[in-house]
Amino acid sequence: MTSTKKISSGFIYFFGSFGGILFGYDIGVMTGALPFLEHDWALTNAGVIGWITSAVMFGAIFGGAISGQLSDKLGRRKMILISALIFALGSLLSGLAPNQGSIYLIAVRIFLGLAVGASSALVPAYMSEMSPARLRGRLTGINQTMIVSGMLISYVVDYLLKGLPELFAWRLMLGSAAVPAIILFAGVLRLPESPRFLVKNGDLAGAKQVLSFIRPADEIDDELADIQSAATDEATVAQNTTWATLFSSKYRYLVIAGVGVAAFQQFQGANAIFYYIPLIVQQATGGAASSALMWPIIQGIILVIGSLVFLVIADKFNRRTLLTLGGVVMGLSFILPAILNVVNLNKNPMLIVLFLSIYVAFYSFTWAPLTWVLIGEVFPLAVRGRASGLASSFNWIGSFAVGLLFPIMTQSMSQDAVFAIFGIICLLGVAFIQLFVPETKGRTLEEIEQQGTQTKKVYETSESRNH
Numbered sequence: 001m002t003s004t005k006k007i008s009s010g011f012i013y014f015f016g017s018f019g020g021i022l023f024g025y026d027i028g029v030m031t032g033a034l035p036f037l038e039h040d041w042a043l044t045n046a047g048v049i050g051w052i053t054s055a056v057m058f059g060a061i062f063g064g065a066i067s068g069q070l071s072d073k074l075g076r077r078k079m080i081l082i083s084a085l086i087f088a089l090g091s092l093l094s095g096l097a098p099n100q101g102s103i104y105l106i107a108v109r110i111f112l113g114l115a116v117g118a119s120s121a122l123v124p125a126y127m128s129e130m131s132p133a134r135l136r137g138r139l140t141g142i143n144q145t146m147i148v149s150g151m152l153i154s155y156v157v158d159y160l161l162k163g164l165p166e167l168f169a170w171r172l173m174l175g176s177a178a179v180p181a182i183i184l185f186a187g188v189l190r191l192p193e194s195p196r197f198l199v200k201n202g203d204l205a206g207a208k209q210v211l212s213f214i215r216p217a218d219e220i221d222d223e224l225a226d227i228q229s230a231a232t233d234e235a236t237v238a239q240n241t242t243w244a245t246l247f248s249s250k251y252r253y254l255v256i257a258g259v260g261v262a263a264f265q266q267f268q269g270a271n272a273i274f275y276y277i278p279l280i281v282q283q284a285t286g287g288a289a290s291s292a293l294m295w296p297i298i299q300g301i302i303l304v305i306g307s308l309v310f311l312v313i314a315d316k317f318n319r320r321t322l323l324t325l326g327g328v329v330m331g332l333s334f335i336l337p338a339i340l341n342v343v344n345l346n347k348n349p350m351l352i353v354l355f356l357s358i359y360v361a362f363y364s365f366t367w368a369p370l371t372w373v374l375i376g377e378v379f380p381l382a383v384r385g386r387a388s389g390l391a392s393s394f395n396w397i398g399s400f401a402v403g404l405l406f407p408i409m410t411q412s413m414s415q416d417a418v419f420a421i422f423g424i425i426c427l428l429g430v431a432f433i434q435l436f437v438p439e440t441k442g443r444t445l446e447e448i449e450q451q452g453t454q455t456k457k458v459y460e461t462s463e464s465r466n467h
Contacts, residue, residue, distance in 0.1 A: 002223065007190060007191070007192060007213050008213075009213060009214040011187075011190070011191075011215065012130060012191055012192070012214060013127070013130070014187075015184065015187030015191055016123070016126050016130055016187055017123060017127055017143055017146050017190065017192075018085075018126050018146070018180075018183070018184050018187060018188075019080060019122065019123035019140060019146075019149070019184060019391060020119075020143045020144075020145075020146025020147045020149075020150065021082070021146050021149055021150035021153070021180055021184075021455065022119055022124070022150060022177075022180050022184050023119050023120050023147050023296055024147035024149060024150025024151040024152075024153075024154070024181050025146055025153060025154045025177055026056060026074045026087070026091075026116055026147065026150075026177050026314055027116075027147070027148035027150070027151055027154075027271075027274060027275075027276065028055075028150065028151035028152070028153075028154035028155050028158075028172055028296065028300065029157070029158065029174060029176070029177050030053055030056075030174070030275060031154070031158065031167060031274060031275055031276070031277060031278065031296045032154070032155065032158020032159065032161075032162065032173055032175050032278070032296060033158065033169075033170040033173040033294050034052075034053060034170075034275070034278070034279070035278050035282075035292075035293075036095040036162075036166040036169045036170035036173075037052070037170040037277065038117050040165055040166045040167055040170065041099070041102070042233060043102070045412075046407040046408045046411040047400040047404075047407075047408060048102050048191060049313055049407045050339075050403060050404040050406065050407045050408055051083040051102075051106050051404060052102060052105055052106055052109065053276075053403045053404070054193065054399075054400045054401075054402075054404040054405075055105075055107075055109035055110045055112075055113060055395055056109045056110070056112055056113040056116055056244065057107065057113060057271075057400035057403055058113060058400045058401070059108055059110040059111060059112060059113020059114045059116065060113040060114070060117030060120065060396045060400075061113075061117060061396040061397055061400060061424075062113075062114060062116025062117065062120075062193075063083075063113060063115060063116060063118040063392055064116035064117035064118065064120055064121045064389070064392045064393065064396055065117070065389060065392075065393055066118075067079055067083070067117065067118035067121045067122055068125075068385070068389055069374065070122055071122055071125070071197075071431065072197075072200075075193050075194070075197050075251065076122055076125060076126040076129070076193065076194045076197055077126070077188060077191055077192070077193045077194070078190050078193075078262070079118060079122055080116075080119065080122050080126065080184070081185060081189070081335055082183030083114075083115040083118040083122065083187050084115070084119075084181045084182075084184045084188065085181075086111065086114055086115035086118075086250045087112060087115040087119070087177070087178070087181035087184075087322075088139075088178040088181035088182055088185070088384050088458070089178075090108055090109070090111050090112030090115060090172060090375070091112065091175055091176070091177035091178040091181060092175055092178050092244075093111075094108050094109060094112065094174040094175065095169070095171040095172065095174045095175025095176075096170070096171070096175070098197065099289075104230070105345055106143065115181075117273060117392075117396060119390060120392070123143060123146075124143055124372070125237070125285045127142075127143065128315050128376075129194040129196045129197070130194060130195075130214060131214075132214075132215065132219075140291065142308070143309070143372075144307045144368055144369040144372070145293055145304065145307040145308065148303035148306075148307050148364070148368075149304055149305050150180070150299070150301065151274065151303060152300030152301065152303065152304055153180075154173075154177070155293070155297045155299075155300045156297060156300075156422045157173065157176055158173050158293055159293045159294065159298065161173055161176075162293050166337060169318065176298075184213045192209075192213065193206070193210065194210075194211040195207035195208075195211050195223075195224070195227060196227050196230075196231065197405055198210065199224070199227045199228055199231050200231050200235075204224070204228075207224060207227065208220060208224055208428070211223060211224060213300055213442070223462075228355050231255055237382050238388075240382075241382055241383060241386065243386060244303035245382065245383055245386075246383050246386055246387055246390070250447060251382070251383050251387075253436065254378050254379060254380065254383075254387075254438070255379070255383060255387050255390070256436055257374075257378055257389070257436050257437045257438065258374065258387060258388075258391050259390055259391045259394050260432055260436060260437075261323075261371050261374055261375070261391075261429075261432075261433070261437060262371055262375060262392065262394050262398075263393035263394040263395065263397070263398050264367075264397040264398075264425070264429035264432060264467075265367050265368070265395060265398070265400075266369040266396075266397075266398025266399045266402060267401070267402065267423065267425050268327075268330060268363075268367065268422060268425050268426045268429060269334070269406075269419070269422030269426075270359075270363050270367075270368070270402075271358075271399050271402045271403055271406075272402050272406040272418075272422065273356055273359065273360060273407070274296075274299070274423070275294070275403055276406055277296050277299055277356070278292040278293060278296065279297065279407075279410075280352070280353070280356070280415065281295050281350075281353055283410065283415055284349040284352050284353060284415065285350065289454045290294070295353065298357065299357065299360050300354075301360050302357060302360050302364060302370075303360060303363070303364045305361075306360075306361055306362075306364020306365040306368070307364055307365065307368070307369065308365070309364075309365045309366075310364070310365040310366075310369045310370075312434055313365070314369070314373070315441070317441075318439050318441050319370055319374055319377075319437075319439060319440055319441050320433055320434075320437060320439050322366045322368055322370055323374075323429075323430075323433045323437075324369060324430050324433055324434070325362070326362045326363060326366025326367050326370075326434065327367065327426050327427065327429045327430035328363070328426075328427070328430055329358065329359075329362040329367070330359045330362055330363055330366075330367070330423075330426045330430075331423045331424070331425075331426030331427040331430070333355045333356065333358045333359035333362070333423070334355070334359065334419040334420060334422045334423030334426065335419075335420050335423035335424070336355060337351060337352045337355050337416050337420075338416040338417060338420040338423075341416045341424075344443040352419070353418070355420075357368045367429075373440075374437070374440055375388060375391050376388075377440035377443075378381070378438070379435075380442055383400075406418070409421075423444045
């Protein structure tokens with residue numbers, strides 16, 4: 001049932017995107033909590049540390065996969081409310097973990113990850129369906145700004161709580177994630193359902209009423225007609241599309257392009273920095289990780305500034321140009337410290353932190369937001385739903401793998417070597433962009449599909465020459 005009370009468009013857009021803050025807050029909060037948790041429970045097993053950290057991403061793989069289907073049945077708004085409740089409950093249960101309760105904490109954080117994965121998929125979908133076409137191009141950038149703002153807020157909260165006894169510090173840090181979840185739930189209670197969902201379920205009157213909240217009166221009837229037409233087209237497409245369609249010769253290269261970019265974004269190692277920067281500083285300097293909590297705040301500020309830079313330059317440069325620039329600088333930022341360490345063993349231990357800051361700066365306005373922009377543009381309508389879900393799953397799998405493996409890798413080899421591996425992956429990502437990813441800026445879906453076909457022919461020609 002849609003409320004008859006007028007709701008301002010500003011309120012709808014703010015709380016519609018607030019889930020991004022929730023998502024970012026949980027990504028960031030473990031960064032500060034982990035050093036205190038490690039010391040309190042005397043954790044030394046790198047595998048356990050990796051699982052506690054990455055359990056949220058493991059849950060998110062499944063949360064993101066099932067949220068799309070459930071939101072088609074229950075509605076975007078209701079699924080965001082359910083995610084907020086799961087998030088609040090999971091956060092509180094994390095803070096109440098029994099002493100030495102590693103298995104309990106891993107299980108609870110997997111449960112929490114269901115909400116994280118769902119919100120990461122639901123928020124962009126809801127916002128894109130509520131916003132006018134003229135604003136839709138910047139939504140991914142705004143959602144990214146919300147995510148990194150949530151990360152920065154969590155870093156500040158961690159820093160403010162660091163003076164507490166370690167027994168309480170990490171528990172309050174993890175439990176405090178319930179606060180933005182409760183704020184989100186209270187705000188979304190007043191939000192209307194997406195007009196597209198209402199149309200799909202035959203509630204034309206409700207859809208028209210929601211549009212009256214967020215559109216000028218002279219645009220409502222035309223947009224409602226467009227939504228009805230699109231809903232009919234999508235229903236027809238859904239009946240004729242299977243998983244095999246994704247890998248047919250017509251769509252295979254565009255699917256590989258989008259899914260590959262989503263996977264590379266995470267396997268390039270960004271989350272290793274976001275989750276473990278205090279421990280990275282500890283290993284580089286020999287100081288206590290709990291005393292290095294100013295560094296996450298610095299990284300958070302860089303991320304927020306970078307996301308704002310992206311909003312300014314998003315439509316001024318080609319997607320491939322920005323991804324190539326970012327990938328090259330990110331790769332060199334990881335590889336150069338290892339080279340300097342070979343050349344000069346007495347280099348300043350904080351030099352690696354400086355290079356990591358350069359990495360974060362370029363990641364923040366290239367690969368971080370552009371991955372999702374490109375995914376929204378590169379998939380043709382016939383495969384968009386399934387291909388976007390597959391890309392999201394690969395992104396979370398990469399995030400989970402990096403969070404799990406990073407502490408294990410740093411226990412068996414030097415930090416310089418670990419980051420050099422990530423640097424090589426960054427450069428492989430650049431090669432992937434050049435070989436497999438078509439330019440999508442300013443092109444229609446038909447033009448992108450045609451360019452994908454041309455990319456396929458070029459690739460097949462080079463393969464035949466090699467043989």
